[in-house]
Amino acid sequence: xxxxxxxxxxxxxxxxxxxxxxxxxxxxxxxxxxxxxxxxxxxxxxxxxxxxxxxxxxxxxxxxxxxxxxxxxxxxxxxxxxxxxxxxxxxxxxxxxxxxxxxxxxxxxxxxxxxxxxxxxxxxxxxxxxxxxxxxxxxxxxxxxxxxxxxxxxxxxxxxxxxxxxxxxxxxxxxxxxxxxxxxxxxxxxxxxxxxxxxxxxxxxxxxxxxxxxxxxx
Amino acid sequence: xxxxxxxxxxxxxxxxxxxxxxxxxxxxxxxxxxxxxxxxxxxxxxxxxxxxxxxxxxxxxxxxxxxxxxxxxxxxxxxxxxxxxxxxxxxxxxxxxxxxxxxxxxxxxxxxxxxxxxxxxxxxxxxxxxxxxxxxxxxxxxxxxxxxxxxxxxxxxxxxxxxxxxxxxxxxxxxxxxxxxxxxxxxxxxxxxxxxxxxxxxxxxxxxxxxxxxxxxxxxxxxxxxxxxxxxxxxxxxxxxxxxxxxxxxxxxxxxxxxxxxxxxxxxxxxxxxxxxxxxxxxxxxxxxxxxxxxxx
Amino acid sequence: xxxxxxxxxxxxxxxxxxxxxxxxxxxxxxxxxxxxxxxxxxxxxxxxxxxxxxxxxxxxxxxxxxxxxxxxxxxxxxxxxxxxxxxxxxxxxxxxxxxxxxxxxxxxxxxxxxxxxxxxxxxxxxxxxxxxxxxxxxxxxxxxxxxxxxxxxxxxxxxxxxxxxxxxxxxxxxxxxxxxxxxxxxxxxxxxxxxxxxxxxxxxxxxxxxxxxxxxxxxxxxxxxxxxxxxxxxxxxxxxxxxxxxxxxxxxxxxxxxxxxxxxxxxxxxxxxxxxxxxxxxxxxxxxxxxxxxxxxxxxxxxxxxxxxxxxxxxxxxxxxxxxxxxxxxxxx
Numbered sequence: 001x002x003x004x005x006x007x008x009x010x011x012x013x014x015x016x017x018x019x020x021x022x023x024x025x026x027x028x029x030x031x032x033x034x035x036x037x038x039x040x041x042x043x044x045x046x047x048x049x050x051x052x053x054x055x056x057x058x059x060x061x062x063x064x065x066x067x068x069x070x071x072x073x074x075x076x077x078x079x080x081x082x083x084x085x086x087x088x089x090x091x092x093x094x095x096x097x098x099x100x101x102x103x104x105x106x107x108x109x110x111x112x113x114x115x116x117x118x119x120x121x122x123x124x125x126x127x128x129x130x131x132x133x134x135x136x137x138x139x140x141x142x143x144x145x146x147x148x149x150x151x152x153x154x155x156x157x158x159x160x161x162x163x164x165x166x167x168x169x170x171x172x173x174x175x176x177x178x179x180x181x182x183x184x185x186x187x188x189x190x191x192x193x194x195x196x197x198x199x200x201x202x203x204x205x206x207x208x209x210x211x212x213x214x215x216x217x218x
Numbered sequence: 219x220x221x222x223x224x225x226x227x228x229x230x231x232x233x234x235x236x237x238x239x240x241x242x243x244x245x246x247x248x249x250x251x252x253x254x255x256x257x258x259x260x261x262x263x264x265x266x267x268x269x270x271x272x273x274x275x276x277x278x279x280x281x282x283x284x285x286x287x288x289x290x291x292x293x294x295x296x297x298x299x300x301x302x303x304x305x306x307x308x309x310x311x312x313x314x315x316x317x318x319x320x321x322x323x324x325x326x327x328x329x330x331x332x333x334x335x336x337x338x339x340x341x342x343x344x345x346x347x348x349x350x351x352x353x354x355x356x357x358x359x360x361x362x363x364x365x366x367x368x369x370x371x372x373x374x375x376x377x378x379x380x381x382x383x384x385x386x387x388x389x390x391x392x393x394x395x396x397x398x399x400x401x402x403x404x405x406x407x408x409x410x411x412x413x414x415x416x417x418x419x420x421x422x423x424x425x426x427x428x429x430x431x432x433x434x435x436x437x438x439x440x441x442x443x444x445x446x447x448x449x450x451x452x453x454x455x456x457x458x459x460x461x462x463x464x465x466x467x468x469x470x471x472x473x474x475x476x477x478x479x480x481x482x483x484x485x486x487x488x489x490x491x492x493x494x495x496x497x498x499x500x501x502x503x504x505x506x507x508x509x510x511x512x513x514x515x
Numbered sequence: 516x517x518x519x520x521x522x523x524x525x526x527x528x529x530x531x532x533x534x535x536x537x538x539x540x541x542x543x544x545x546x547x548x549x550x551x552x553x554x555x556x557x558x559x560x561x562x563x564x565x566x567x568x569x570x571x572x573x574x575x576x577x578x579x580x581x582x583x584x585x586x587x588x589x590x591x592x593x594x595x596x597x598x599x600x601x602x603x604x605x606x607x608x609x610x611x612x613x614x615x616x617x618x619x620x621x622x623x624x625x626x627x628x629x630x631x632x633x634x635x636x637x638x639x640x641x642x643x644x645x646x647x648x649x650x651x652x653x654x655x656x657x658x659x660x661x662x663x664x665x666x667x668x669x670x671x672x673x674x675x676x677x678x679x680x681x682x683x684x685x686x687x688x689x690x691x692x693x694x695x696x697x698x699x700x701x702x703x704x705x706x707x708x709x710x711x712x713x714x715x716x717x718x719x720x721x722x723x724x725x726x727x728x729x730x731x732x733x734x735x736x737x738x739x740x741x742x743x744x745x746x747x748x749x750x751x752x753x754x755x756x757x758x759x760x761x762x763x764x765x766x767x768x769x770x771x772x773x774x775x776x777x778x779x780x781x782x783x784x785x786x787x788x789x790x791x792x793x794x795x796x797x798x799x800x801x802x803x804x805x806x807x808x809x810x811x812x813x814x815x816x817x818x819x820x821x822x823x824x825x826x827x828x829x830x831x832x833x834x835x836x837x838x839x840x841x842x843x844x845x846x847x848x
Contacts, residue, residue, distance in 0.1 A: 330827040
């Protein structure tokens with residue numbers, strides 16, 4: 001474990017993500033000085049720094065960005081197809097994937113021929129996550145999924161994360177919603193201003209823990 | 219009443235009908251050229267000044283293939299493929315390094331390419347225009363004229379190519395890739411779509427369409443190194459009037475402008491009839507500057 | 516970022532020459548060289564230099580739009596052409612031809628064209644503006660080309676060079692030396708005027724439009740009006756270049772109004788460095804020199820534009836700031 005670099009502009013130290021016994025992200029250590037981009041990111045032991053994004057998707061990294069960013073002018077089916085139409089995937093597997101997603105999210109099945117832009121915020125979130133699932137990724141990067149959603153939707157996001165969990169997909173969740181994060185995660189990292197301030201198992205913390213109060217003032 | 223009757227008798231209905239047909243024929247070819255242009259702009263945000271030169275080189279390749287094999291349809295295919303490859307090469311070498319920079323750079327780069335291609339054609343083929351024999355020599359009687367079948371075939375083929383392309387965009391896997399890339403390049407990449415190659419492919423497609431238009435048009439006029447210039451200008455007018463990035467808009471605008479010009483040619487000198495397209499442009503800019511069918515971006 | 520305490524042992528030193536002094540000395544040196552040139556260079560090169568100055572003026576006028584306001588225009592061939600034809604009109608209608616009248620007519624013609632083009636094209640931005648100016652310059656081309664009775668159509672207009680006159684004090688034919696000095700005086704004067712303008716509050720607003728148009732508008736400036744004035748300013752000096760060309764070559768021809776001339780102008784700008792005013796003049800010179808070099812090395816028929824095109828594209832990719840771009844800040848202070 002390396003010490004955080006206090007003179008660097010951005011410092012992320014020793015980020016580990018696990019699912020079960022699989023060690024997916026291996027010791028991410030970044031020291032970025034002013035104006036420079038540096039550091040090393042590895043996926044299953046292989047360095048992926050500098051690899052173009054479309055290759056990363058093929059290597060098994062799914063991305064669900066802040067504000068969903070589904071393709072508004074494409075239909076729900078077409079959105080899913082952007083991930084589904086890959087090489088080496090048999091038609092049966094494609095159908096199985098679609099069925100799985102439509103079972104989890106029947107609302108998407110109903111709206112399959114509607115343009116993405118006409119869906120509600122929660123439905124777009126479902127679509128964004130389903131779309132990432134079409135890639136059958138090893139890990140999904142979920143960036144602030146509850147942002148801009150009604151409180152009622154938050155429990156739905158909790159369910160969706162559970163779904164991904166059941167599917168065997170690792171998740172790197174970035175969130176500001178403390179209860180959700182604590183309930184859904186195994187390990188948590190608390191970052192403040194680009195520095196990892198604290199990391200531990202989620203079970204060690206609860207909403208009223210001193211650490212939470214210190215950094216998140218909640 | 220008599221004056222009205224006389225006026226009606228004076229209107230050259232037969233000429234108008236002939237010009238309608240001519241206008242549609244020219245309009246369809248112009249639509250094909252303009253579609254390639256609007257495609258490249260809509261998807262890549264690149265204003266391709268070299269488009270007219272791709273049209274012109276396509277015509278030359280067609281001339282060469284017809285001269286050696288005598289087969290017009292083979293020429294059409296070979297030309298489209300060759301120029302598509304040329305287009306891909308051009309995009310990779312000159313436009314890829316410019317991605318992310320100010321759009322001015324791509325305008326200038328394509329302008330530079332157009333200079334090179336034009337002068338290359340002049341150097342290689344000389345200033346004398348070449349002729350290409352028409353693949354179909356039949357005529358039918360349109361009023362008092364022997365109207366060539368070939369012209370109708372050209373219009374039909376252009377329509378078919380544009381239509382086929384539209385279907386490809388709407389339903390094919392690659393069509394989805396292209397549309398996704400147009401809407402959100404970053405997320406398209408996040409979904410594994412190889413965006414740099416999509417862009418190259420789009421440019422190649424546009425180039426191929428321009429080349430096909432060149433070959434189709436070649437039997438109607440002489441092929442020389444300047445034939446691209448006038449077409450690219452008109453194509454730009456069509457694209458601006460129709461709405462940049464709108465395929466349907468380009469087609470409608472192309473036919474509309476060509477029809478008006480054809481009618482104007484009844485009364486004025488053809489080289490002055492081009493003023494019509496300018497007037498249409500000015501009016502569009504005054505009342506609907508983004509074009510008649512601009513796509514929301 | 517940590518701050519180091521001022522080193523007390525570092526002497527405070529003013530530069531020997533202020534920036535202004537250095538600049539004007541540089542200017543004086545260049546001017547001196549240009550003035551002396553026709554006296555020492557062989558005739559061919561002296562005339563060559565004169566022509567570079569004229570193209571340089573055209574390119575400089577375009578820099579106001581491209582470099583300072585951030586608007587790429589392909590319309591300059593129209594302004595240049597109308598300057599040319601305006602001068603032709605003055606020299607053909609009023610005999611004996613008066614060079615000052617030619618300038619007046621030329622500027623009026625160019626200004627009119629600029630106003631017309633500006634009115635429509637400034638409604639649009641960026642690429643649309645560029646395409647629209649291109650189309651407008653073609654409109655002028657077609658009108659000039661087809662209105663044979665007025666403009667001589669394809670053949671253009673021929674006329675004789677007027678005398679150089681200064682009221683009643685001086686009246687004589689131009690020699691290639693005095694013509695060179697005349698052109699030099701006008702080009703240098705234009706440069707100084709344009710420089711003054713770019714450094715004035717007006718010029719500052721133009722530059723802020725280039726940097727961030729939305730914010731400039733948000734602050735309250737009537738951006739479109741500024742753009743129209745910028746186009747007119749640019750057009751007037753382009754027209755002036757047209758007048759000089761007409762006076763030097765004794766003809767006006769429509770092919771200069773074809774949009775290729777606008778394209779060439781933009782090439783000079785990019786090669787020389789936009790936003791510097793002098794850069795475009797250097798770019799024009801560089802282009803013409805390369806052209807001359809190639810025709811000498813490879814013969815007259817050689818399509819010099821092919822290698823030039825390659826050089827141009829390579830410069831866009833690898834040297835986008837142009838030959839003088841590195842000196843941009845220095846030249847604008």
